[in-house]
Amino acid sequence: MSIYSIQPVTLGGLHTYPLASRKSKVSIREFATPTGVKPSLRKFLDSLPKILAAQDLRELLIAIHRAKRHKKAILWGLGGHVIKVGLGPVLIDLMKNGFVSGIAMNGAALVHDFEIAMAGNTSENVEQGLGSGLFGMAHETGLCLNEMAKLAHRIRIGYGEAAGQYLTSGILAPKHPDSSILIAAYRQRIPVTIHLAIGTDVPHMHPAAEGAALGAATYLDFRLFCGLIQQMDSGGVFLNWGSAVLLPEVFLKAVSVVRNLGVSLSSITTANCDFIQHYRPIQNVVKRPTAPLKGKTGASKGYAITGHHELLLPLIAAGLTAGWPGSGKRGKR
Numbered sequence: 001m002s003i004y005s006i007q008p009v010t011l012g013g014l015h016t017y018p019l020a021s022r023k024s025k026v027s028i029r030e031f032a033t034p035t036g037v038k039p040s041l042r043k044f045l046d047s048l049p050k051i052l053a054a055q056d057l058r059e060l061l062i063a064i065h066r067a068k069r070h071k072k073a074i075l076w077g078l079g080g081h082v083i084k085v086g087l088g089p090v091l092i093d094l095m096k097n098g099f100v101s102g103i104a105m106n107g108a109a110l111v112h113d114f115e116i117a118m119a120g121n122t123s124e125n126v127e128q129g130l131g132s133g134l135f136g137m138a139h140e141t142g143l144c145l146n147e148m149a150k151l152a153h154r155i156r157i158g159y160g161e162a163a164g165q166y167l168t169s170g171i172l173a174p175k176h177p178d179s180s181i182l183i184a185a186y187r188q189r190i191p192v193t194i195h196l197a198i199g200t201d202v203p204h205m206h207p208a209a210e211g212a213a214l215g216a217a218t219y220l221d222f223r224l225f226c227g228l229i230q231q232m233d234s235g236g237v238f239l240n241w242g243s244a245v246l247l248p249e250v251f252l253k254a255v256s257v258v259r260n261l262g263v264s265l266s267s268i269t270t271a272n273c274d275f276i277q278h279y280r281p282i283q284n285v286v287k288r289p290t291a292p293l294k295g296k297t298g299a300s301k302g303y304a305i306t307g308h309h310e311l312l313l314p315l316i317a318a319g320l321t322a323g324w325p326g327s328g329k330r331g332k333r
Contacts, residue, residue: 063269073101073231079242080108102228107201117180142206152217159217160192193221248284267299
């Protein structure tokens with residue numbers, strides 16, 4: 001016999017209800033379907049459940065298709081990892097198919113794309129070079145990327161445009177120009193903006209570095225990025241790929257600048273696509289810029305889609321170029 005004075009509750013008097021009368025969050029209408037033998041890409045994508053991230057993927061692609069159809073900005077923020085896992089050709093194809101209005105890169109993306117264009121390889125062994133002090137000391141990378149910043153400062157254009165101009169001017173002889181996002185964007189007149197935190201990228205260690213030139217070049221690109229963000233109003237899209245701090249911070253400040261200048265940025269779509277979801281992208285890309293504006297119904301939407309860049313970006317690109325998912329249906333999350 002128990003020594004406690006309190007007794008267990010008797011459950012016989014509980015009130016219940018029929019299961020069929022309850023409103024539930026998930027129904028078999030949203031379930032995945034088997035693809036069968038040798039499915040097409042569209043059949044595979046259609047087979048995904050209309051639940052959580054799979055439904056987010058549908059809705060994000062619907063928003064991108066809608067932005068393209070209505071000629072609203074589709075902006076891509078790229079961290080260095082996206083370049084060095086081999087996704088340049090996929091992004092270049094998206095440019096050709098009209099799914100890229102502008103590209104924002106951090107300094108690491110600039111480094112990796114330049115080295116791909118020049119040599120066809122990138123991403124050095126940091127541990128191997130750090131002990132001898134040779135990490136980040138590739139001559140061409142340090143010299144040329146700083147010359148691009150000086151060119152930008154001299155002729156008063158942004159760092160991204162100067163990089164494209166420098167790489168296509170004949171000054172250099174890139175061995176792999178068709179794999180370079182910078183070159184492809186410049187040839188198609190798609191704006192590229194470069195956003196630096198001076199001291200974080202290897203070119204800043206080189207004798208050729210000039211703080212004034214780097215600062216002026218990246219500051220002009222910030223203002224150009226604000227101009228691109230203006231074009232997102234009423235249906236544009238911003239996708240952040242692989243930048244955990246720098247680009248989310250730049251995006252948030254650009255949103256504030258644009259709204260301060262009188263552009264409400266209503267009905268926008270944002271997404272953070274990364275293999276780890278960090279605080280700043282969630283707050284500064286997914287949540288804060290899409291929060292309902294004062295006195296208005298919230299029509300903006302932010303998504304956090306988690307996955308390896310080398311799998312997720314080709315999947316999204318394939319869906320876009322295949323025209324998937326069409327009008328789409330709203331599912332569960």
